[in-house]
Amino acid sequence: MVVLPEEPTPIAKVPSTENKTGGWRTFRPRIIYEKCIRCYICWKFCPEPAIEFDSPDAHPAPKPALAKFDTVKINYDYCKGCGICANECPVNAIEMVLEESIEEEEAD
Amino acid sequence: MLPGHTACLGCGATIAMRYVLKALGKNTILSIPACCWAVIPGVYPHRTLDVPLLYTAFEVTGAAISGIREALNALGKEDVNVVGFAGDGGTADIGLQALSGAVERGHNIFYIMYDNEAYMNTGIQRSGSTPMGAWTTTTPGGKKRMYKWEPKKSVAEIMVAHNIPYVATATIAYPEDLIAKIKKAKEIKGPKFIQILSPCPTGWRHSPDKTVEISRLAVQTNMFPLYEVVNGTYRITVKPKNPKPIKEYLRLQGRFRHLTDEEIEMIQREVDKRWKELLKKERCSNED
Ligand SMILES: Cc1ncc(C[n+]2csc(CCOP(=O)(O)OP(=O)(O)O)c2C)c(N)n1
Ligand code: SF4
Ligand code: SF4
Ligand code: SF4
Ligand SMILES: [Mg+2]
Numbered sequence: 017m018v019v020l021p022e023e024p025t026p027i028a029k030v031p032s033t034e035n036k037t038g039g040w041r042t043f044r045p046r047i048i049y050e051k052c053i054r055c056y057i058c059w060k061f062c063p064e065p066a067i068e069f070d071s072p073d074a075h076p077a078p079k080p081a082l083a084k085f086d087t088v089k090i091n092y093d094y095c096k097g098c099g100i101c102a103n104e105c106p107v108n109a110i111e112m113v114l115e116e117s118i119e120e121e122e123a124d
Numbered sequence: 125m126l127p128g129h130t131a132c133l134g135c136g137a138t139i140a141m142r143y144v145l146k147a148l149g150k151n152t153i154l155s156i157p158a159c160c161w162a163v164i165p166g167v168y169p170h171r172t173l174d175v176p177l178l179y180t181a182f183e184v185t186g187a188a189i190s191g192i193r194e195a196l197n198a199l200g201k202e203d204v205n206v207v208g209f210a211g212d213g214g215t216a217d218i219g220l221q222a223l224s225g226a227v228e229r230g231h232n233i234f235y236i237m238y239d240n241e242a243y244m245n246t247g248i249q250r251s252g253s254t255p256m257g258a259w260t261t262t263t264p265g266g267k268k269r270m271y272k273w274e275p276k277k278s279v280a281e282i283m284v285a286h287n288i289p290y291v292a293t294a295t296i297a298y299p300e301d302l303i304a305k306i307k308k309a310k311e312i313k314g315p316k317f318i319q320i321l322s323p324c325p326t327g328w329r330h331s332p333d334k335t336v337e338i339s340r341l342a343v344q345t346n347m348f349p350l351y352e353v354v355n356g357t358y359r360i361t362v363k364p365k366n367p368k369p370i371k372e373y374l375r376l377q378g379r380f381r382h383l384t385d386e387e388i389e390m391i392q393r394e395v396d397k398r399w400k401e402l403l404k405k406e407r408c409s410n411e412d
Contacts, residue, residue, distance in 0.1 A: 026168060026169075027169075028165070028166075028168050028169045028170055028171040029171060030169045030170050030171065031126055031128070031170070031171060031172075032126050032127070032128035032129050032130075032165060032166045032170045032171060032172035033126050033127060033128045034128060034170070035128035035129075035130070035166060035170065036128065037127065037128055037129075037130075040133060060299060061139060061296075061299075061336050063131065063133075063134060063135050063136070063138040063139045063142075063335070064127040064129070064138075065125065065127060065142065066127050091127065093127075094127035094128055096133035096134075097133060098133035098325075098332040098333060099134070099331070099332060099333030100134055100332070100335055100336055102333060103333040103334065103336070103337060104336055104337075112333075
C-alpha cells in the first residue's frame with residue numbers, strides 16, 4: 017500500500033495581507049471627497065487592490081444626488097502609490113502627494 | 125485576490141489576474157509556470173489568491189493543465205475551471221509545444237497568456253512576443269541599432285490555426301470586454317485561449333501611473349486589436365473610429381525612446397497592414 021504524506025506538496029497558506037506594502041510608497045494618493053462622483057473607476061483599476069468601499073455617509077458628497085452611493089477609501093497599509101487611480105479618475109479627485117511632505121505637515 | 129503581493133507598483137499583469145478571477149469565480153484551479161506571476165504571490169508560505177494554484181516548470185503549463193483536467197474529470201469534477209496562466213515567454217517561446225499539444229488534444233481548459241512582451245521576471249530579455257523596435261536587455265541597441273526588429277509573433281493566430289473553439293485578445297483598460305470574453309469562454313467546452321496585453325512599467329520603461337492609459341492606447345492605435353474568434357469566425361470587439369497615430373502609444377514608453385521618425389513610420393505601416401488583414405479575416409469568416 018502506498019502511504020501518501022498528508023501534504024504531498026508544500027502548500028502556501030499564509031495570506032499575503034501579512035505583508036504591508038504601504039511602505040513602498042513615494043507618493044500618497046489622496047481623495048478629494050468634495051469632487052468624488054463615486055464612479056469607482058479607481059477601484060476598478062487598482063492593481064493591489066488597495067481601494068475599498070466605505071459607507072455612503074463616511075465622506076461628504078459633491079451633490080445630494082450622490083449621497084446615497086457608497087464611497088471609496090484607500091487602504092494605506094497596501095497602496096504602493098503607483099498613481100493609476102489618480103491618472104484614471106475622470107474628475108481629478110485624487111491628488112498624489114509626496115510622502116515626505118505629508119510627514120512634515122504632520123510634524124508641524 | 126489579496127493585497128500584500130509583491131508585484132511592482134502599477135503592474136498590469138496583476139490587474140489582468142484580478143479580472144480573470146472575477147470572471148471565473150472560486151470554482152477554479154490555476155497553474156502558473158516560472159514568470160512574474162510565480163513570484164507575485166510572495167515567498168512561501170504566502171499566498172495571494174483565493175483559489176488553488178499549482179506551480180510548474182517554465183515550459184509545461186499546457187501539459188500541467190491537461191493533466192489536472194483529466195484527473196478532475198476522472199474524479200467526476202467536470203465543473204471545475206482549469207486554467208493555465210503564463211507569461212509571453214512561457215507561451216510564445218518555450219511553452220509553445222506543450223500548449224499546442226494541449227489544445228490539439230481538445231482538453232476542456234483555459235489558457236491565459238498575460239503578455240508583457242518580454243521575459244520580465246529575469247530582467248527584460250526579448251521574447252517572440254516583443255514588438256518591433258523595442259529595446260530590451262538582449263536587444264540593447266547602440267551604434268548598430270540592434271533593437272528587436274522582428275515583428276511580434278501572433279500567438280492568438282497560431283491558436284486559431286489549431287481550430288479550437290475559442291480564441292480572444294483582451295487588455296486591462298477594457299475590463300468589461302475582458303470579463304465578457306472569459307464568461308463566454310466559460311460556456312464553451314474545449315480549449316480556450318485568451319491573450320491579455322498587460323503593460324509592465326518596469327520593462328516598458330513607463331511611469332507606473334500610465335499602465336491603464338498605455339493599455340487603452342494600444343487598442344486606440346490598432347497596435348493591439350481586441351477580437352475574438354469563435355469556431356473560426358472573427359469578431360473585432362472594439363473598433364476605434366479614428367485610430368490614433370502609433371506615435372501616441374510609443375512616446376509614453378522608454379523602450380521606444382530611441383526610435384527615429386522613419387522607424388516609427390515603418391512600425392505604423394506594419395500596424396496598418398496587420399489591422400487590414402484582421403478586417404479582411406473578419407469579413408471573410410462571416411461570409412456564408
Ligand atoms: C527551463 C527554464 N529556463 C529558464 C528559466 C528562467 N526563467 C524564469 S522566469 C523567466 C522569464 C519568464 O518570462 P515570461 O514568460 O514572459 O513571464 P514574465 O516574467 O514576463 O511575467 C525565465 C527565463 C526557468 N525557470 N526555466
Ligand atoms: S496609487 Fe495605485 S496602489 Fe495606491 S490606491 Fe491608487 S491605484 Fe491603488
Ligand atoms: S475615480 Fe475619482 S470620482 Fe471615481 S470613485 Fe474614484 S476618486 Fe471618486
Ligand atoms: S516586472 Fe512588470 S510584469 Fe513583472 S511584476 Fe513588475 S511590472 Fe509586473
Ligand atoms: Mg513576459
